[in-house]
Amino acid sequence: MELTNQDIADLVAFRRELHRFPEISNEEEQTARRVVAFLSETGPDEVLEHMGGHGVAVVYDSGKPGPTVLFRSELDALPIEELSDAPHRSALQGKSHMCGHDGHTAILAAMGRQLGRRRPAQGRVVLMFQPAEETGNGAAGVVADPRYDTIRPDFAFSLHNLPGTPLGHVRLKPGVVNCASRGLRIVLEGKTAHSSMPETGFSPMLAVSRLMPALAKLGGGSFHDDDFAMVTVTHAAMGEAVFGIAPGRAELWATLRTRLDGRMADLCAAAEALAQKAAAEDGLRVAIDYHEIFLASLNAPEAVDRLRAALDAEGVRHDEEELPMRASEDFGIFGHTSKSAMFFLGAGTDLPALHNPDYDFPDDLIAIGSGIFMRTARDLLG
Template identity: 35%
Template sequence: MPIRNRIAEMQPEIAAWRREFHENPELMYDLPWTSARVAEHLRSFGVDEVVTGIGGTGLVGVIRGRGTGGTVGLRADMDALPIHEATGLPYASRTPGKMHACGHDGHTAILLGAAKYLAETRNFAGTVVCIFQPAEEGGAGAKAMIDDGLMDRFGVDEVYGLHNAPGLAAGEFVLRPGPLQASADEFVITVTGKGGHAAEPHMAVDTTLAAAQIVVSLQSIVARNVDPLLSVVVTVGTFRTDSGASNIIPNTAVMAGTVRCLDAAMRDLAEERVKAVATATAAAFGATAVVEYERGYPVTVNHAENAEYAAQAAEAVAGRVDRNCRPIMPAEDFSYMLEARPGAYIFMGNGDTAQCHHPAYDFNDEAIPAGCSYFVTLVENRLPVKD
């Protein structure tokens, strides 16, 4: 069956959970209501264990099947974004400046739906660990849960996650083995020259000119240092000086940006080149540059064998699956889980909706049965009951 009949029956109930989460968004690790509500649902399903406070406000629901077997982890992220909602929906955010603009409300509801089904049927041999994670949106909640003993404490053998994808038909699936999403690093470059009067540039060291040239020169990293067959993005997102007047050459200029890569070697190269280009370019104009470079989420790399397991489950639900989708450059902290254990991450269609992180975005409740059925099918395939 593409969609489990029981899950199809549960769809209105799961959608109601999702909309309640949507109305009550919470950010990063500050998820007291969300975590408590998820735990309440899990306990009502009769799962074997509900363990809270992992990595801050993360929690786990443990469901044991029939007989012995491996342990499969399923992950959903719970946090919202600091965005003011513009959907006008009857279940829109009740908290100004916070909204579920990336579909984590849907991910949480889908995993809860799968947990309820699995707790009812127990048609698997082994253990399912349902992982509800805080702080995916920039807070590395996955790493916090791992550092708090998630994988070893619950004996997770392999781990899987999904994310909705606007623009892809609702309930369809795409993935690929290997790099799926980019690493995300950040830099801040402070350029110092010698301030002065704009009418007397020869008496100053023009910090703005030096900093502007750094912005341009940073683009040479991708154009001339990176293998053309590999993907790297270098973007300067902010630029400011310590002057607010048009007739002053500022003393300092500060720029900040991000570097995205799909390859670990290119990540190392990009960091080295950002530092070298910034300092050398500033020196050429008589200025100095100090580079602060911080590494963020690593590349999200699907393990080939597990990506095929995920593809088979998705294909059973949707009838077909794209096994070689294009990687994307936004980052995802599920990457830490894939560094800790074999597993795979998959995209599920959200239909013709606004893009993630847009004020008009909303998760498509019509995709819920496909998401729940995917998780359930994956578990039953990976932990088959031996009669």
């Protein structure tokens, strides 16, 4: 269950290659090819490509009956210009791995190295390299792929690096760990007019001005209660950037956030009712749609117990602090059909935060993260 010095050198080089050539959500074609190429020498029993887009499932099968255990990483980067002097900094303008998904992918690649040398004693391990986590459609696309039924896991595990937490220290708890969220877009359509005669048109100005505070007021409840809801207005645009035209169209964007999916349904209904009312009061047409839909992520107690046993066996310190998080994660959908759990792996207290333009995944986490996952796999499958 140990990586050799050569393995570590190869995995660090692989991680840094991914870092140099980042691809954003739904564009991860070359990243997927690099994963397949790197793991080809390990002799996997099955490789399923183009799952849910550019996703790749790499299977190591014992050939004997037993559970299927899935480990997930993400392939996608972010549309952020990297500010770094590192030799492996992004070579692609306006794109970078500022969330550490390059490191998560290297952790699963480390597992592939070890599973290639010794298969599990029973069942099979699926290494799921998932696309499009940042936009929320990647996990849903993978699970909707008809081939997913052939690898549907009994257990599913994932991790995320966490700057601000001591290096190698783990945060883990059962129950809710990441909030549900979705982007709400409201389009209000009226009629333009000459700015000297605004009364001859139908302007969305007053409707937008009422909607912004009204949407924010839909939030409430303590974050530690299941009734928690939060609405953040993120964007508003109205009319043309000219002085001679009274506006006839506006867009308002907001992010809706709840601890549980059922509460999200209620929040959406309330937001839609506000938009309909505001439009009707000013004679406007209204259209509503949703984007970047993330379901709540809940850790199954049995899966958490498996991870805790692995952490203890590996001598990794862990606690439940800082959980759950307001941020969203699309891993939760795997838990709808399997026992799933996600933990958060400390990246160090002196690093920039995730999504900052100067973040870089610590290479030391490759061995730590893969060690925890391999211990979990061996405990379940032998």
